[in-house]
Amino acid sequence: MKKDHTQKKITNNTYHRNESELNRILIINTIMNNSQDTIYFKDRKSTFLLSSKAHAALFSIDNPSEVIGKSDFDYFPEYFAKDAYRDEQKIMATGEPIIGRVEKLIKPDGGVMWLSASKYPLYDAEGKIIGTWGTSRDITSLKNTEKELVQLNKQLEEANRQLRILSAVDNLSGLYNHRHFFEELNKTFDLYIRQKEKGNNNIFSVILFDIDNFKIINDTYGHLTGDLAIRHIGEIMKKNTPSTDNCFRYGGDEFAILLLDTDVEDARKIAEKIRMTIERTSISPQYSELKITVSVGVTSSCEAKSVNDLFQKSDEKLYYSKNTGKNMVT
Numbered sequence: 001m002k003k004d005h006t007q008k009k010i011t012n013n014t015y016h017r018n019e020s021e022l023n024r025i026l027i028i029n030t031i032m033n034n035s036q037d038t039i040y041f042k043d044r045k046s047t048f049l050l051s052s053k054a055h056a057a058l059f060s061i062d063n064p065s066e067v068i069g070k071s072d073f074d075y076f077p078e079y080f081a082k083d084a085y086r087d088e089q090k091i092m093a094t095g096e097p098i099i100g101r102v103e104k105l106i107k108p109d110g111g112v113m114w115l116s117a118s119k120y121p122l123y124d125a126e127g128k129i130i131g132t133w134g135t136s137r138d139i140t141s142l143k144n145t146e147k148e149l150v151q152l153n154k155q156l157e158e159a160n161r162q163l164r165i166l167s168a169v170d171n172l173s174g175l176y177n178h179r180h181f182f183e184e185l186n187k188t189f190d191l192y193i194r195q196k197e198k199g200n201n202n203i204f205s206v207i208l209f210d211i212d213n214f215k216i217i218n219d220t221y222g223h224l225t226g227d228l229a230i231r232h233i234g235e236i237m238k239k240n241t242p243s244t245d246n247c248f249r250y251g252g253d254e255f256a257i258l259l260l261d262t263d264v265e266d267a268r269k270i271a272e273k274i275r276m277t278i279e280r281t282s283i284s285p286q287y288s289e290l291k292i293t294v295s296v297g298v299t300s301s302c303e304a305k306s307v308n309d310l311f312q313k314s315d316e317k318l319y320y321s322k323n324t325g326k327n328m329v330t
Contacts, residue, residue: 032064036137040067041122043131046088047071080105087119088132095121095129102139114143172227173234173249181248181256188258189307205267207257208314209275209296212326214253217292225283226253229292232283240274255294264300271296271329279327293327295319 031052032039038055042048051067059075061067072081080103087098097120105113119134168180176184188204195202211217211229218226233255238244246258257274259267275296282288297317304310317330324330 035135038136039133040135041131041133042071042088044092044129045071046085046132049131077106091119091121091132092129097121102143103136112140113138114140170249173230173255175234175237175247175249175255176245177248178250181250184246184248184258185311186307188260189301189310192301202261203263203300203302205259205262205264205298205300206310206314207259207267207271207274207296207298208311208318209255209271209294210251210318210322211253212293212295212322217290221287221290225287225290228283228287229253232281232292233278233294236274236277236281240277241270262300264298264303267298267300268329271298275327275329295321295326296329297321298329 032050033053035052036054037052038058039052040048040055041050048067048070051064053064056062056064056067059067072084075081076084083103087101091097097118099118101117101119103115103117105115107113115136116139117134117136119132121129122131122133124130168176170177185206192202192204211233214226214229217229230249230253234247234249237247237255237257241247241257242259246260248256248258250256257270259270262270275294279291279293282290283292295318297314297320299310299314299317301310304313321328321330
């Protein structure tokens, strides 16, 4: 009776062992045949010992057993295979895995495939490293989406930049507007103050001017003619100023120019050139008999203690020109 009980116990243990072994094989086969991620095992020479179905499919091979005994050099571009071999040698030497590395694969047809790869040391039963194993996931669609998002963000940034420019531009003259003028004036003054503190004595200058007798022009010829005069001056400013980014219409018939790294004498020369050009040209062939003039004030940053002081001095010089006889630079 005892012998029968012992035999039954041995039979049950054998059954459970066989069942456990069967379950392990089933699990391994299920993973290797159904995982969408590639799975592979390699020996110390980086030769394939085992390949999943998805891994073989990467090489357009239906039967994973055909991959066994081959290496990355049989399937991948040389640069890709060399990188993989170098990684695997490092893993076997250090025992440290490589997790989540993004790899770019250029396919024979020129297409690009992106993989997220993780690689690990492969141990035997005694804990000795006998090779490597790894898994990779195709993230091409994700990378393409990221690329599209980058492009979209660039387009949005450019659209926002254009909107910022449009919001800062005066539609009539094509010059920057009042708000943008004072923003730039403040930023420029602060910059030069910081440079001065560092021992840099560069200066900048401000030109302010307005149209002489502009109300009379509007009353006599109409506001459309006044608009033509403003557009005409805007064009002259842009053609005769080092940078159109520094030309502004800050009021109805009031204009400003910021001249970076320019002293007051050079600024006056530019102002005089603009004044003479305005005086000598008509606003349009239709109004060839109408000549407009401007009164101008010029001040450099070294003459002022603050932004308000700089603007005030330029404005005072402008009105000195206007009250002294108009059509002149002070």
